[in-house]
Amino acid sequence: MPDKDTVRILVPAGMLGAGFPPESVERGLALGADVIAVDGGSTDSGPYYLGRGTAKTAAAAVARDLRVLLRAAATAGIPLIVGSCGTSGTDSGVDWVAGIAEGILAEEGLGLRIARIYSEQNAADLKERRIHPLPPAGELTADVLESCTHIVGMMGHEPIEEALRAGADVVLAGRATDTAVAAAFPLMHGMPAGPTWHAAKIVECGAQCTTNPRSGGVFATIDANGFTVEPLDPAAACTPTTVAAHMLYETVNPFEMREPAGTLVVSDATYRALDERRVRVEGSRFELADQHTIKLEGARISGYETMSFTAIRDPHILSQIDTWAALLRMVLTERVAQTLGLTEDEYILDIRLYGYNAVLEHIDPAAGPPREVGVMLLVNAVDQQTATAIAKVANPLMLHLPTPDMDYLPSLAFATSPAETERGAAYEFVLNHVVDVDSPTALFRSVLDA
Numbered sequence: 495m496p497d498k499d500t501v502r503i504l505v506p507a508g509m510l511g512a513g514f515p516p517e518s519v520e521r522g523l524a525l526g527a528d529v530i531a532v533d534g535g536s537t538d539s540g541p542y543y544l545g546r547g548t549a550k551t552a553a554a555a556v557a558r559d560l561r562v563l564l565r566a567a568a569t570a571g572i573p574l575i576v577g578s579c580g581t582s583g584t585d586s587g588v589d590w591v592a593g594i595a596e597g598i599l600a601e602e603g604l605g606l607r608i609a610r611i612y613s614e615q616n617a618a619d620l621k622e623r624r625i626h627p628l629p630p631a632g633e634l635t636a637d638v639l640e641s642c643t644h645i646v647g648m649m650g651h652e653p654i655e656e657a658l659r660a661g662a663d664v665v666l667a668g669r670a671t672d673t674a675v676a677a678a679f680p681l682m683h684g685m686p687a688g689p690t691w692h693a694a695k696i697v698e699c700g701a702q703c704t705t706n707p708r709s710g711g712v713f714a715t716i717d718a719n720g721f722t723v724e725p726l727d728p729a730a731a732c733t734p735t736t737v738a739a740h741m742l743y744e745t746v747n748p749f750e751m752r753e754p755a756g757t758l759v760v761s762d763a764t765y766r767a768l769d770e771r772r773v774r775v776e777g778s779r780f781e782l783a784d785q786h787t788i789k790l791e792g793a794r795i796s797g798y799e800t801m802s803f804t805a806i807r808d809p810h811i812l813s814q815i816d817t818w819a820a821l822l823r824m825v826l827t828e829r830v831a832q833t834l835g836l837t838e839d840e841y842i843l844d845i846r847l848y849g850y851n852a853v854l855e856h857i858d859p860a861a862g863p864p865r866e867v868g869v870m871l872l873v874n875a876v877d878q879q880t881a882t883a884i885a886k887v888a889n890p891l892m893l894h895l896p897t898p899d900m901d902y903l904p905s906l907a908f909a910t911s912p913a914e915t916e917r918g919a920a921y922e923f924v925l926n927h928v929v930d931v932d933s934p935t936a937l938f939r940s941v942l943d944a
Contacts, residue, residue: 496684499717502528503676503693506563506711506726508700510534510576510591511551514710516562518726522713523570529679530563533672533698534591535578537791537923544582545643545793545921549590551581557594561602564595564664568604573658575665575675582791583646583669585614592666606664609657612939613668615645615790624930625790631926638924642792645925649788650754652934654678660942668938669791671753672698676714685716687780691758693721695751696740696775703740706730720776722768732773734765754789754934756782786934792925797842797874799917800881803909804892806867811897811904813863818897819845822869825895826888833887834880841884844872868909878916885914 504522507514510532522530535543539550549556567574580587588610599606617639625634639645646669655678657665667675676694681687693714701709709727723732741748741760749761763777811818823845830836846852848868851860871888875881892913894903931937 496718498528498683498685501680501683501685501716502526503680503697503714503716504530504711504726505676505697505700505714506530506532507559508533508698508702509536509551510559511555512700513555513559514562514700515727518710519562519566521726521728522711523566525713527570527572527713528683529573529575530567531575531577531676531679532559532563533578533675534576535581535583535587535669537582539581541793541921541923544584544646544791544923545795546919547580547582547584547586547644549580549587553590553594556591557598560591560595561598564598564604564606565602567663568602568606573663573665573679574606575654575658575667575678577654577667577670577672577675579666579668582644583613583648583667584644585612585668588612588666588668595664595666607662607943608664608666609660609662609940609942611649611653611657611665611667612941613646613649613670613937615647615937617642617645620645620790620929625927626787626930628789628926628928634925634927638794639792641794642924643794643921645790645792647788647790647929647937648754649938650674650934651678651681652755653938653940655682656935657940657942658682660940662942673751673753680716686718687756688758688778689716689719689721689775691751691753691780692760692763692775692778693723695758696723696737699740699743701725701727701730702743703737704730704732705736720774720778722772722774724772728771731771734767734773737773737775738765752783754786756780786931787928788931788934788937790925790927790929791923793921794924795919796922797876797920798878798881799920800873800878800885801915801917802871802885802888802892802913804869804913805907805909806869807907808904809863810900812865812867814897815847815850815864815867818895819847819869821898822888822891822895826884826891829887829891830884834883836880836884840875841880842874843884844870844874846870846872869906874920878918882914882916889913
């Protein structure tokens with residue numbers, strides 16, 4: 495049986511460290527928030543952060559946001575939940591955020607207990623489990639598992655709920671589904687799963703479900719029949735369109751979304767404006783899965799990169815930029831073979847023409863020659879020295895390479911001196927798999943401060 499008639503969730507921003515107006519949090523407390531929930535990470539910025547085990551956010555930005563939220567949690571006597579700490583949810587990411595939080599608690603004199611939930615996985619242990627690929631991944635091999643520098647499991651709400659029940663005031667979780675962060679507290683207090691998971695999905699990115707995505711946070715109230723959502727910024731609004739549209743975001747099917755425990759189904763959901771700022775949603779349901787699964791994310795080193803960047807303003811070259819880029823690749827490949835003795839299967843060249851088709855490539859609808867183009871050369875090789883040597887071979891070509899019909903050497907413009915920038919290890923995602931578990935908390939480890 496529910497022990498609350500409603501649960502009110504304050505989501506201050508789409509990600510910890512992104513920033514938000516402190517007054518919006520104050521407004522959420524005034525509205526009667528029962529819990530503060532915020533995501534702390536994402537895979538959106540690529541595999542580097544998981545592979546390296548480092549955060550994309552600045553410590554100062556995380557500290558600024560945490561200070562406001564810890565004060566708010568202490569003032570209101572409500573829990574604060576942060577998921578996917580340190581961007582990728584590695585154990586080091588959890589400890590990094592926890593260290594920042596502990597420093598703030600000491601400075602502010604706040605007696606909040608912190609629970610750390612660790613989500614990193616050991617390759618040897620995973621080999622003994624049943625793992626299934628998600629499209630388009632293939633069957634998982636032991637070699638792939640062992641090649642990962644970091645592997646995390648994506649927890650649902652259960653480990654977070656367990657930490658709250660153990661007495662945590664602040665839960666700092668490793669990798670978690672974006673929705674689990676907001677769903678844990680209302681599910682713990684008996685709110686229905688359908689409205690809870692749907693509300694959690696809508697508020698996961700803060701004000702993205704409002705008319706002003708830059709305004710900061712949102713506030714959701716869940717009850718036995720549905721939920722109501724509104725922005726924390728009085729100048730912004732939630733509308734049936736902005737709320738319903740968020741089910742299109744990062745989902746394969748806009749009417750269904752899989753969580754570790756089951757599937758949220760919103761095909762029968764209704765979205766109704768209560769006034770100019772608030773939307774009421776009813777009719778969501780949650781279907782429990784026959785098998786609880788945990789999604790795995792893993793990254794490994796794919797090589798070492800060196801980058802060069804030059805700019806082209808010459809209208810003659812720009813009129814046949816595809817020809818020039820193909821010539822650059824051909825001549826560079828020949829010279830690398832001549833000078834370094836390397837074959838094409840020993841390195842990777844990536845030539846991106848920014849201002850022409852670097853983003854959309856062949857599907858770009860733009861027609862006609864570009865006005866100026868930035869040429870990015872990324873070299874990936876087995877070690878940094880080789881990658882930089884190849885980029886140095888490219889240097890005179892990226893400065894003076896003419897098209898085949900030019901009878902003079904053009905002068906192009908390097909963006910930096912030296913032209914070569916060593917980027918270090920490059921990483922790639924190699925796990926898109928789920929592992930069967932008998933217990934939703936089995937793969938996770940929780941530590942509660944004394």
